[in-house]
Amino acid sequence: xxxxxxxxxxxxxxxxxxxxxxxxxxxxxxxxxxxxxxxxxxxxxxxxxxxxxxxxxxxxxxxxxxxxxxxxxxxxxxxxxxxxxxxxxxxxxxxxxxxxxxxxxxxxxxxxxxxxxxxxxxxxxxxxxxxxxxxxxxxxxxxxxxxxxxxxxxxxxxxxxxxxxxxxxxxxxxxxxxxxxxxxxxxxxxxxxxxxx
Ligand SMILES: CC(C)(COP(=O)(O)OP(=O)(O)OC[C@H]1O[C@@H](n2cnc3c(N)ncnc32)[C@H](O)[C@@H]1OP(=O)(O)O)[C@@H](O)C(=O)NCCC(=O)NCCS
Numbered sequence: 001x002x003x004x005x006x007x008x009x010x011x012x013x014x015x016x017x018x019x020x021x022x023x024x025x026x027x028x029x030x031x032x033x034x035x036x037x038x039x040x041x042x043x044x045x046x047x048x049x050x051x052x053x054x055x056x057x058x059x060x061x062x063x064x065x066x067x068x069x070x071x072x073x074x075x076x077x078x079x080x081x082x083x084x085x086x087x088x089x090x091x092x093x094x095x096x097x098x099x100x101x102x103x104x105x106x107x108x109x110x111x112x113x114x115x116x117x118x119x120x121x122x123x124x125x126x127x128x129x130x131x132x133x134x135x136x137x138x139x140x141x142x143x144x145x146x147x148x149x150x151x152x153x154x155x156x157x158x159x160x161x162x163x164x165x166x167x168x169x170x171x172x173x174x175x176x177x178x179x180x181x182x183x184x185x186x187x188x189x190x191x192x193x194x195x196x197x
Pocket of ligand 1: 066067
């Protein structure tokens with residue numbers, strides 16, 4: 001069984017002060033740092049990080065990759081020869097009307113009922129599966145959480161298949177990763193690096 005090594009990297013001090021395009025560019029750069037760390041831990045050598053249809057990452061030298069950026073963390077993961085998707089979100093209350101668009105009552109019941117924490121478990125798990133498929137949010141309504149075998153594992157149904165999603169809850173953030181094939185998951189939490197100048 002292979003080991004998946006996703007990395008959560010704390011945002012550099014000062015990122016929260018950035019605005020607009022500058023902030024997006026810094027988050028994008030930062031997520032690629034998390035990706036490089038995952039690649040190093042996985043023994044992967046990546047070349048160009050190109051993207052294709054719907055902005056989905058294309059494999060680099062046979063390594064699939066996925067990144068995500070949230071308020072205080074970025075996330076990155078690589079997987080050899082297998083599609084992979086990652087998502088990280090801060091657990092912060094949103095407008096209540098977003099809840100039914102992302103999570104049904106039945107899905108939330110599987111996780112013990114509605115709390116913002118369970119909402120973001122559903123949200124990140126679906127995003128991880130949809131990023132793995134390369135379609136993103138466009139197929140949100142075709143994705144369903146069908147089981148939670150453990151507190152850190154969800155089963156999501158999408159396009160007639162069941163997908164395992166591994167979750168991590170840290171510092172009021174939830175991260176989710178999904179990869180085809182059999183694998184164990186070893187998360188790493190990395191301390192902040194300086195902002196790029
Ligand atoms: C993928 C998506 C759900 C990410 O949303 P998000 O939560 O705001 O962003 P995250 O921080 O978690 O992830 C961002 C990363 O996802 C990746 N990504 C973007 N689109 C993706 C897709 N279709 N599949 C997989 N990964 C994707 C990118 O690498 C992006 O980072 P980058 O722009 O720095 O390279 C969203 O962008 C989406 O649904 N995109 C597809 C929709 C579409 O087709 N849009 C048409 C283009 S305008």
